[in-house]
Amino acid sequence: MLQPITAKELEYIADSLSNEDLLMKQNALLAASASNQSLRQIGQQMLHTHQQHYQTLMQSFQQHQSIAPTQPQQ
């Protein structure tokens, strides 16, 4: 089931990590500084979810680490 990750997939995962990182920070701002209670709450929840997303993406890197070739193929 698990195949070596392609260069393209690697790039998408890395870009996604940047996106999740940015969204975590934005939601931290929303959770901390919105004057509206329901926005603060939703910011808090989303912050949590983005942290989970970040973990998921990092795990996929780690899962593919051991099966990644160390030399270029062909």
Place this chain on the structure above:
Amino acid sequence: MYQQQQQQQQALPDEDLAYTVLSDLKRVVREYATAATESTCPTVRQMFTNLLNSTLKMQGDLFQAMQAQNMYSTASPALRQELDKQIKEYSQTQQKTSQWLQQRLSGSQQGFGSFAPYQQQSQQHQANQHQPYYS
């Protein structure tokens, strides 16, 4: 309109802050969809699909929260005559395509039950009259 003082201390007004997050969520939804379609490894594809669904849900939740706070003005409703026009046009398209499919696939045993004419549904829709559109 309320808590003016706190507003001034904020980095951004509530609307702008929420809108920034919302537009980034919309962008990330598109990126996850692209990533999923470009994936080779099934495990990676599944991961992107899950992240897509999760992000889509957050975007929807945030949109609803913003709408509830009157922070988002949705597009004005489409006019009835515009809707009627599109229904007419695409019923014709459907009919033509249905004939085309029948010609191409006349040898096969497959029916076209799932591609039945639209008429009945549209009449039902007419029956439960809508409120007049607000301006």
